[in-house]
Amino acid sequence: MIEVRDVYHDYEGKGAYAVQGVSFTIPDGAIFGFLGPSGAGKSTVQGIMTGLLRLQKGSVRYDGSDIGSMGRSFFQRIGVSFEHPNLYGKLTGYENLKYFAGLFQGPTEDPMQLLDMVGLADAAKRRASAYSKGMKQRLVFARALINKPSILFLDEPTSGLDPATAERIKALILEKRDAGCTVFLTTHNMLDADRLCDTVAFLNSGRIVAMDSPRELKLAYGSRSVKVETRVDGRIETHTLFPAREEDRNQLSQLISSGTAETVHSQEATLEEIFIKLTGRGLG
Numbered sequence: 471m472i473e474v475r476d477v478y479h480d481y482e483g484k485g486a487y488a489v490q491g492v493s494f495t496i497p498d499g500a501i502f503g504f505l506g507p508s509g510a511g512k513s514t515v516q517g518i519m520t521g522l523l524r525l526q527k528g529s530v531r532y533d534g535s536d537i538g539s540m541g542r543s544f545f546q547r548i549g550v551s552f553e554h555p556n557l558y559g560k561l562t563g564y565e566n567l568k569y570f571a572g573l574f575q576g577p578t579e580d581p582m583q584l585l586d587m588v589g590l591a592d593a594a595k596r597r598a599s600a601y602s603k604g605m606k607q608r609l610v611f612a613r614a615l616i617n618k619p620s621i622l623f624l625d626e627p628t629s630g631l632d633p634a635t636a637e638r639i640k641a642l643i644l645e646k647r648d649a650g651c652t653v654f655l656t657t658h659n660m661l662d663a664d665r666l667c668d669t670v671a672f673l674n675s676g677r678i679v680a681m682d683s684p685r686e687l688k689l690a691y692g693s694r695s696v697k698v699e700t701r702v703d704g705r706i707e708t709h710t711l712f713p714a715r716e717e718d719r720n721q722l723s724q725l726i727s728s729g730t731a732e733t734v735h736s737q738e739a740t741l742e743e744i745f746i747k748l749t750g751r752g753l754g
């Protein structure tokens with residue numbers, strides 16, 4: 471279990487907090503999504519949780535142990551992909567993974583197998599500097615898995631990828647979760663968050679403004695509606711009804727019981743709509 475409590479971070483020591491009072495818990499084997507617009511503080515929180523940034527205020531605990539008290543073995547347990555690919559351009563894809571594998575004392579994955587998994591087997595012998603942006607990103611993702619981590623930190627793992635490659639990465643994230651990994655996922659993409667995450671936290675200007683499962687967030691903040699199509703004299707009419715309103719509920723049951731309803735679709739609010747409602751701004 472990961473417990474983050476009341477974390478603050480001030481990069482310049484001038485009282486301008488990039489994150490403030492951030493608290494959440496991630497149970498083992500869960501995918502936790504951190505959602506928010508650019509500059510919200512997502513990467514800052516990941517930096518603190520992975521020991522890249524010094525913890526200034528608050529606490530970060532892994533299975534009850536403070537991050538400050540954990541030795542090098544901590545780095546054996548975590549896999550991290552950064553938002554800016556940090557690869558060795560002069561080394562090939564294979565050599566990059568081989569090099570990073572050598573930094574770990576514990577068991578590591580076979581680089582070739584990882585390259586194959588992310589669709590880079592054919593590019594294994596090419597220099598990373600000659601990789602496209604999406605290829606670099608896949609290599610960074612593979613690198614995060616090299617030390618067989620039980621906790622994965624993924625900063626925007628699908629941004630800038632074509633839909634098919636993004637799907638592949640998402641499927642791999644779910645596979646890792648199913649194999650017991652805990653995942654901290656940072657994203658702008660509310661559809662990814664909705665599909666992948668057990669819990670989502672909305673971050674805005676350094677603060678968590680809402681946190682729950684995507685389903686609960688939609689139930690709590692979104693207004694569900696029902697779209698009913700009826701056929702009257704051969705013409706299709708569309709009615710949008712809100713079950714929260716009594717008159718709409720009555721109309722809905724009347725349309726269904728009279729048999730005039732041809733199709734009935736319940737429509738959920740999207741996470742993006744809820745985020746805009748809560749913060750007055752989009753996720754872009």
Ligand SMILES: Nc1ncnc2c1ncn2[C@@H]1O[C@H](COP(=O)(O)OP(=O)(O)OP(=O)(O)O)[C@@H](O)[C@H]1O
Binds near residue numbers: 482508
């Ligand atoms: N090294 C740094 N020095 C000073 N300020 C920084 C530094 N890194 C980030 N910040 C500031 O901290 C705030 C949060 O930045 P952060 O990178 O955590 O946001 P983010 O949510 O990851 O954004 P994005 O979606 O663009 O990646 C921003 O106001 C940013 O300008």
Ligand SMILES: [Mg+2]
Binds near residue numbers: 512513514553625
């Ligand atoms: Mg970021």
